[in-house]
Amino acid sequence: MKRPVRYRTKQSKAILSYIVSLKGEHATAGSIQAHFNDTGFPIGIATIYRHLERLVECGQVHKYTIDGVSGACYQYCGKDEAEHRYLHLKCEGCGVIAHYPYDELDHVEQSIYEESSFKINPRKTVLYGMCANCAQKD
């Protein structure tokens, strides 16, 4: 099922190294395509989705379901950031996604598990709210 990614081609190498270079900043399939269009090395959108899917399966990249500009969409970020167990805070005002140490959720995770045997996946945690700047504007 989980086919290994072999990074034999220019495209696959380019996509992974781009995501890694973002150092935790999130990317969407569209933003990745735009990046490569800009650099004069366009990559087909299907190729991008196929690689993202594989990278997710191999745990090299993590996938989040986040409110987009129009409709919900998927966002991706590199393994490094995910390994540090950050949770994501998305501001509903300006759309910025901030990171926050996941440790805060550890005991929540544990008590939910004890009470209902539901095992939370720390990697997918996104909380919504208002950042300081946007809260001030209201």
Place this chain on the structure above:
Amino acid sequence: MKRPVRYRTKQSKAILSYIVSLKGEHATAGSIQAHFNDTGFPIGIATIYRHLERLVECGQVHKYTIDGVSGACYQYCGKDEAEHRYLHLKCEGCGVIAHYPYDELDHVEQSIYEESSFKINPRKTVLYGMCANCAQKD
């Protein structure tokens, strides 16, 4: 900006009362349309979206961004359930969405606010993971 919903028409009444009747179960625009098709009182999908949007603006209904069967999509639930401050646990295995008292997150909310002035919106909290049944299958 926030135009009030007046519930003058059959459709608007029907949509709200259907969501309320779900008592916290989630609905998507599609499932709402299917319901009314089944009951012999079809409502156009555009009408459904327009009402959902208004109901969200007025706080009568809350909107969640959740992993769907194909792609991310929006789900809606009535005010009552949201007022009880449940967080949502979505099982990545079977797709079931469970509710859990939000109180567990209170101190997380507070410490994040103290440290970064980010104010979490409890109504939108969705955590992903594995329910007991699906974890057993693995």
Place this chain on the structure above:
DNA sequence: TTGCGTGCAAAGGTTTTGCATGGCA
């Protein structure tokens, strides 16, 4: 040579929008 990766194009699903019609105050 063989298999896998790629790009194009089309399909599928969800959400939004434009516009003419129709219903309610």
Place this chain on the structure above:
DNA sequence: TGCCATGCAAAACCTTTGCACGCAA
């Protein structure tokens, strides 16, 4: 009558899939 809601249809997005071609081992 006048405003607003409705429904149809089209458009806009995002994501997935099929297929033929081409690159790499």
